[in-house]
């Protein structure tokens with residue numbers, strides 16, 4: 001029996017999109033597909049860009065996820081923390097919904113007594129350990145990101161150490177944008193574990209416009225194509241966690 | 247569902263002295279005295295209550311507060327020794343229209359490990375390690391792994407001096423993935439293992455704490471983490487007596503915390519032996535190594551303290567061994 005599947009888009013970007021419309025709108029779409037969008041803003045020490053901050057936060061809010069702006073040095077730890085927290089948050093949403101079904105009314109986390117919250121948290125922790133996890137890693141490879149990609153790569157390897165230490169299965173795919181011909185390029189197709197990631201970023205060409213919205217759209221499609229494939233291989237017994245944070 | 251934007255997570259409220267908190271569920275009253283410290287998940291205040299002085303942690307993120315309470319409650323069930331501050335109460339309070347989750351725990355009065363070493367000398371470092379390993383052993387036997395073990399999460403109470411841990415936010419059920427970690431103490435960061443919660447994960451962190459206590463600094467992993475670490479062990483003269491033990495502990499060679507503890511005791515005993523042979527009081531020995539020590543401290547008392555603690559540790563481990571044999 002499956003433990004359910006959790007889907008995330010992890011967007012790493014350093015700034016403002018300039019092509020393809022409002023990325024927050026696309027992120028809102030992702031949410032409708034039960035995919036949460038988490039955004040990590042990668043900044044250079046000392047730089048502070050209000051517009052970038054705002055966009056990063058808006059995408060995550062619309063996508064039901066978490067955002068965090070970091071400087072290069074803390075990147076690895078932050079990627080891990082954000083992913084983990086987003087996971088907990090989504091699972092909490094799932095459990096919340098189950099809860100109101102069981103109790104037959106709109107019982108939410110915040111209305112619960114601390115004792116009840118503790119019990120729910122144990123269930124969430126337990127699910128977080130066992131749930132299957134699919135993440136599309138979406139890396140901004142526009143010109144300004146050039147000298148950050150090494151650090152991004154290290155952070156992703158670090159993320160895989162954490163995720164692979166869980167009980168549940170993990171599937172990753174890595175996309176960069178802008179792509180050579182399309183909005184995104186698939187750097188690595190769906191695999192379990194981000195091993196063999198080193199060197200991947202060396203090949204990609206950085207530069208061009210920053211079509212963040214269309215890139216998120218492409219990420220959503222990755223989940224759909226994966227689902228189609230897995231339906232063929234496993235039959236139709238796979239089910240998803242129905243989640244919608246309130 | 248609450249908003250969990252991490253940019254605003256540190257917005258635990260700043261309460262001035264005298265702020266009165268009324269628990270919504272349990273109706274207990276707390277008076278804020280002063281902040282004790284702040285971290286990633288919230289602010290810890292010293293507060294007055296019907297239980298006397300307590301530490302009260304108030305957070306922005308209700309989930310992490312709940313997680314920590316769960317851990318503290320589990321610790322309560324581990325009979326015998328106290329692991330971490332004991333749990334007192336958890337509740338919500340409403341201050342200026344905003345709801346804040348909080349929990350209350352035993353107030354541990356003490357100083358940081360570094361402050362203690364500065365005042366009383368580096369020879370306390372292995373002593374605290376022995377104490378820590380004993381606690382870890384009890385924790386592990388109860389099925390838990392501490393996770394985010396680092397000097398900031400330790401406090402020295404007493405006299406009699408005893409290392410205690412605070413901040414149980416990273417504590418994880420054995421076999422699961424580590425929830426929280428800090429790079430320098432994380433074996434995953436050094437490329438020396440995964441982040442599965444097992445005994446060796448904590449032991450690695452304990453070893454790194456020891457290195458940090460003696461080295462007095464953290465360093466980055468460089469190109470090859472393991473190599474950097476081994477080079478450090480070879481280079482630092484003060485680590486020399488423990489080099490062998492440290493290599494074992496960071497390489498995950500000990501079966502459990504108890505094995506690491508007994509082994510460390512052997513090294514300490516050897517050192518003490520050497521001191522006696524050279525007929526050099528440890529005090530003098532220390533003076534060369536430790537920079538100027540605060541003079542006002544009665545030195546002799548410090549030494550006697552240390553000797554007593556070491557003697558006690560030796561006796562308990564002998565008793566333990568005898569107990570094992572029977």
Ligand SMILES: Nc1ncnc2c1ncn2[C@@H]1O[C@H](COP(=O)(O)OP(=O)(O)OP(=O)(O)O)[C@@H](O)[C@H]1O
Nearest residue numbers: 282283284285286287288290301331353354412413
């Ligand atoms: N029970 C206690 N007694 C005395 N002081 C305490 C207690 N608990 C916490 N403190 C103080 O408050 C500080 C912050 O607490 P704590 O480490 O729990 O916060 P945190 O948000 O979990 O931090 P982080 O996750 O960044 O380590 C501690 O470093 C310590 O100085």
Ligand SMILES: [Mg+2]
Nearest residue numbers: 285398399413
């Ligand atoms: Mg702490």
